[in-house]
Amino acid sequence: MTTITKAKTPRWRKVPKTNYILLSIIVFLSIFPFYWMFVVASNTNAEISKSPPSLIPGGRFLIVAEKVLTAQSVYFSTALLNTFIVGISIAVAQVIFSAIAGFAFAKLDFRGRKGLILFVVGTMMLPSQLGIIPLFMLVKNLRMIDTLYALIVPALITAFGVFWMRQIIDAQIPNELLEAASIDGASVPRIFFRIVLPIVRQSGFVLGLFAFLAAWNDYLWPTIVLQSPKNFTLQVALTQLKPMYGLDYGLQMGGAFLATAPLLILFIFVGRKLVTGVMDGAVKG
Amino acid sequence: MRNKIITKFSARALVASVASIAIVAGVFTTPAKAADPVTIRIWTFGDVIQRNLVAEYKALHPEVTLEIKKSDLDPLNGTNMVTACSAKNGPDVVATEVSYSGYWRSYPKCFQDLRQMKTTGEPSTGIPAGQTASDIQKNYLPWRWQQGVGFDGSVIGIPTDVGGLEVAYRIDLFKKAGLPTDREAVAKLWPTWDAFIATGQKYISKLSAANKKAGVGFIDNAGTIYAAIMNQGTAKYYSNDGTETGKLIYSTNPQVKLAWNTTIKATNAGIGTRIGQYTSDWNIGMNKGTFATILAPAWMMDYIKAQAPDTAGKWDIASIPGGGGNQGGTQLGIPSYAQNKQAAYDFLTWYLAPAQQLKVFKTYGLFPSASVLYNDPALIGYKDPFFNNAPVGKIYAAGVQKLKPIFEGKLQRAIDTAIGAGLGRVAAKKQTADKSWAQVLNDLKKVVNN
C-alpha cells in the first residue's frame, strides 16, 4: 500500500515557495497593463506626465468615463451592441461552417480532398492586408458598405477555423465509431449532428471564442468599411476619441479600458472553459 | 472685450444679411426645399469639426443630420480616401490634412470642383446665395488657399485652420540661463536659424553637469527645424510644370539642402533633447522643464496647456527665426462621389466662413485661415494668460502672412518621411550626416521609381 503511493507521488514534492513568488510575478505582469490603463484613465494628463508617474488610480475615472460615453459621434453603447452582434454572428457561423467542412476533410473520402486541405493551409499564411483593396471593391459591389454585413460576411469562414476543426475531429473521433454508426444505418448528416457535433462541442466553443475576440479587436477593416456612427464597432468608436493633434492619453486609455471591461467580465465566466478548451485542443489537435 | 466681439459679429451679420436678402428674394419664387431631411456624412480626424459648431448648425438646419466619422489621419487621408475613390464611393465631406494635399492635388477627379458649386444662401448667418469657391477665395490666406487647389486649377478643398509656427519658450529657464526673457528681446536673439543654434549652445553651456547627464536640452527636438525651414521657402520637392504630379527637384532645390544642413548643424550642436514629439516622454519633459523651447504651431498651445497645466505663466511666445512659419492645417472638400453635394457645400461654406473660424479660434485655439480676420481686433487683440499674456493672435497672424505659396507634389509626404528618417538617424548617432543623406537619396529613388 505504502509502496504504491510512494511510487506514484515522489515527484510531487511540496511546491517550493519560489514557485509561488514566480507565479505571483507572472500574475502581476499579466494584469499590470490593465491596471496601468486604469491609472492613466483616472488621473489627469499632468499627473501621468510627472516623473516618476503616479502609480495609483486618481479620482477622475468617472469624468473620463462620462466623456467617453457622451463624446461627439462615439455612441459607445450602440458600438458595444454592434460589436456583440458582429462578434457573435461571426463566432457562431465560423463554428458551424468550420465543423461541417472540417468533418468532411477529416472523415469523408472524396476526390481532391488532400490537395484542397493543403491549399487551404497554405493560404492561411498569406498576410491578410494583401487583399484589402479587391475585397473592398467586392464588398462595395455587394452593396454591403457601411453595414455590419461588411464585417460579418467575409469573416463567416476562415481557413484557420476549418483547419482547426479538421484536426480536432480527426484526433477526437475514432474512425471505428463512425464505421459502427454507419453500419447501423445512420446517414452522413445524422452522424454529423448526432455524433460528431456533440463530441467537438467544447473545442468548437473555444474556436468561437477566439473568433469573437478577433472580431472584437479588429480595427483596420472596420475602419475602412464602416461609415456612419450608428454602425461603428467599439474599436472604430474609440478612434473617435482622438484629439486633433497628439494624444489625450487619459481619454484614450479610458476608452480602451471601457472597451476591454466587457471582455474581462466575460472572461470571468468563460475563462476556465477557455483554459480547458485551449488545453484540449493542444493535446488532441 | 467679449462685448466688442459680439457687436462686431452682429454688425457683420447685419451687413451680410441685408446684402443677402436681395438675393434670397430672387430665389424665393422657387419652392423652398429646405425642409427635406438630409444627412451629411463627414469623414474627419481629431477635432477638425467642432462639436459646438455642429450643434449650432443643427439649430440652424433642423432638417440636416451631420454624421461624423473620425479616423486617424493616415488611415483617413491615405487608406480610406483612396479605397473610397477607387471604388467610386465616399462621404459628403472629407477633411484632408496639408501633409496630404500634395498627394490629392494630383487626383482632382476624386473631388467635386468647388468652383462649380453655389451656396443656397444663409440669410441669418450672413452667407449670401450663389457664391462659388472663387467668390469666397478672397477671404482666405492666399498661400493657404493654394493647398486646396488641384493641379488642373480646380478647387478641391477649402482651408480650415493654418498652423502658424512660432517659438514657445520657458521664461523661467531662460532666466536661469542668463538669457533675456522679454519676448521682443528673445526674438532678437535669433533673427536667423544660425543665431537660434548659437543661443541654444549658450543655453547648454550654462547647464549643470547633472542636468546635462539627465538629457536636458534647449529645444525639444532639433529635427523639427527641418520642416520649419522648408515651409519658409517657395518650393519643396516639386516645381510646377503643369503636369499632374509636378517635376521633381528635391535633389537640386537649395532649400532642401539648407534645411537639411541647418537641422544637422543644430543636431550636432547638441541643442536638442531627441525626445520625440507626442510621446509620453515629451509630455513628461514638458512638465519637468527638460527643454526650454518648442517650435509651436498655433494648435499646439492647447496641447501644452492640457499636458502641463502647472507650467502656466512660465511660457511665452516669440517669433520664429527666419520669419514666418507653418505646420499643419486642414482642408475640407467634397468627394466627387458624394450623394448630397449641395447640402455638403452649404455646410462647408458656413463652417469655414470667417465668423465660424473666429469662434473656433476663441474656443479651441485653431488659428483661422480666413485672412480677413487678421485685422479683426477680436483676433489681433487676443492674449493668452498661460503664455504670459503674449498677444498670440498678433504674433501668429504676422507669422503666417510672411509665408509664400509653396508648390506641393504628389509624393511629398513619402519624401518628407524619408528625409525625417534620415535626420533621425543622425540624431540617434547611427550614421554621419553624409552617409545618411546618401541613404535618403537612395530611399527617395525607390519612392519615386518603384
Added chain:
Amino acid sequence: MTVLNERERPKKPLSPWKPKKTSAQKAVAFPGVKSLNGRWGYLYVAPFVIMFAVFGLAPVIYSVYISFFQWDPLGSSTFTGLRNFNLLLHDSDLWLALRNTFSIWALSTFPQMVMAIGLANILRNTRLRGKSFFRTILLVPNITSVIAITIVFSQLFGRDFGIINLLLEGLGLNHHIDFIEGVIPSHIQIATMITWRWIGYNTLIFLASMLAIPNELYESSSVDGATKWQQFRYVTLPQLKNTITFVLVVGTIGGLQVFAEPQQLAADGGSSKQFLTLTLFLFNQAFVNNKYGYAAAIGIFITFIVLIISAVNFVITRKISNDGTR
C-alpha cells in the same frame, strides 16, 4: 466529462500540420471512413469552398494579377511584367524587413518557449494551490486589443521617463536604453508585447502535453534514481517535441504577420527602418505610397518565404518523428 474521456483514451501529443497516424492507418496517408459515402464531402465543403473562393481567394488572386502592373488605384495602370519583382529583389528594404521579421520572431519565440515550458512545469504540480486561478489569469493578456496595449507598452518603455528605464536605473544602469531607435532594443520591445500576449496560451499548450505524459515514465525514472532535472531533461522534454514544433509553426505564421505593434510604435518602421517588418513593408507600400503592384509583389515574396519555411519544417518534422519511433 471531457476529463474522464481523456483518461480513457490513449493520449499522444501530435503535430498539427501532419495527419496523425494511428498504427492501424499507417499505410494510408490520408484516411477517411470507408463506409461513409464520400460524395457527401462535396456538399459539406461546398459552403466553405464557395465563401472562401469569393472572400479569401479572389482578392488574393487579384493581388497577384496586380503585381505585374505599376498599379495606381486612382489613375492609370501599366503592365510592367516582372519589373516589380526585379526592383523588389534589389530593394535593400526588403532584406532589412526580412532581417527584422526574423529577429523579432526569434526574440519573441525562443525566450517565450523556455519560459512557457518552465511555467508549465511549475503549474503541473498537483500540489500547487490555486492552480486553476493561475491558469486562468495567464490567458487574460490574450483578450486585449493590440492597439491599446501598444500605447501602454510604449509608455512603459519610454527612453527618458519610462518605468522600465527608471527601474534599470535603480538597478545601477546609468545609460538609458532607447527602445525605439536601437535595433535590438526596439525588437525587444516588440517581442515583449508579443510574448506578453501569447505566453499564457503557450504555457497552457505545454501544460496539456505534460499532463498527457504517462506517469509510468516518471515512475521508472525515479526508481532509477533520476534527479528532478534529469527527469525533466530525459523524460519531459523528449515528450514535448511535437508540441514544441507546433508552437514553433504557429509562432512562425504569427511572426511573419507582425504588423500592428511596429506600426503603432512608428508607422514607417523607425528612422533606419530598424523595426520595419515584412507585413508593415507591404502595408506601407500599398497604403502609404500607394504602390499596389509593388505591395502585391511583396505579398508574393512573403508567400515564398512561407513555402521555404514549410519545406524546412517538413524536413525537421520528419527527422523528429523518425527519432521518435526509434
